[in-house]
Amino acid sequence: MLLAIDCGNTNTVFSIWDGAQFRATWRIATDHKRTADEYFVWFSSLLMLTKTEAHITEAIISSTVPRVVFNLRVLCNRYFDCRPIVVGKPECALPVAPRVDQGTTVGPDRLVNTVAGFDRHGGNLIVVDFGTATTFDVVDVDGAYIGGVIAPGVNLSLEALHMAAAALPHIDIARPHSAIGTNTVACMQAGVYWGYIGLVEGIVRQIRAERENPMMVIATGGLAPLFQQGTELFHSVEDDLTMHGLVLIHRHNKELETA
Ligand SMILES: Nc1ncnc2c1ncn2[C@@H]1O[C@H](COP(=O)(O)OP(=O)(O)O)[C@@H](O)[C@H]1O
Ligand SMILES: CC(C)(COP(=O)(O)O)[C@@H](O)C(=O)NCCC(=O)O
Ligand SMILES: [K+]
Secondary structure, eight states: OEEEEEEOSSEEEEEEEOSSSEEEEEEEEOOTTOOHHHHHHHHHHHHHHTTOOOOOOEEEEEESSGGGHHHHHHHHHHHHOOOOEETTSTTSOOSSOOOOOTTOOOOHHHHHHHHHHHHHHOSSEEEEEESSEEEEEEEOTTSOEEEEEEEEOHHHHHHHHHHHOTTOOOOOOOOOSOSSOSSHHHHHHHHHHHHHHHHHHHHHHHHHHTOSSOOEEEEESTTHHHHHTTOSOOSEEOTTHHHHHHHHHHHHHHHHHHO
16 A cells, blocks of 8 residues: 655645545644654554554655655565655656746645646646645646645745734634634634635736636635635635645556566
8 A cells, every 4th residue: 555645844644545545634733853753653553543444555654844754665675565755856756847036946845736637637727725835826728737835835935924013813724704803813813814815816917817718726725615605706616636646656657667
């Protein structure tokens, strides 16, 4: 079975793919200091507690945090006796190469989202990923990643308000009933929630204006469902998008290996 690991700046998600479906998906806070042994204690406890049958023989990793890759590699070598494929490394092939400035490094999560989005919807697609940062990945007609947008993430924006202003508390994002807040928390939530809806709609409008073909928009990431409630923009919200992309990229590399 395949272990697919998607490491974002906030959370790291582990999924077990049995060849037909995901058997389990578990999330752990991203911490570059976590060792391979610590990962394994956490992972094997969850296997036992949930009575999940899994025999991991292969692994693929996407990480937006370069420093965690070392320990994740050790985890795969030591405990699953396999060498993981790491997205973004030269040895990991993609179905279609990205078309971006020479020398630039595209976040591996964005490459994975592109592959998954193209597989499900074809090209002329915008993938919006609400993670630590909110990213917009533009997928060309042939499935190539051709660039996009990086905006400050929702929680980052709230955190910035709290950090910079003495009277503004730390709060969680929620959808406020109205734009006019009648207390501090409601004012902050309105600023970030409706501000964000405006950001997403505005950026998509701008991207569409720069493209010749109609562009479908799909969304993923922890906070996507919350924002779907405030806009008609998204064709769909797909929380398994990145994991789907990892499975596809793994399959693509295995096919090349045996070809
Ligand atoms: N279901 C959820 N409800 C509320 N906040 C969430 C949820 N899932 C994730 N978040 C928050 O959204 C932000 C982005 O999460 P995530 O998609 O895991 O980011 P990343 O991929 O960058 O690690 C984080 O601050 C996280 O705490
Ligand atoms: C933009 C990101 C920080 C998003 O990461 P995430 O929110 O998933 O943790 C990540 O994709 C990244 O580090 N990208 C490198 C620069 C680029 O994609 O152009
Ligand atoms: K992201």
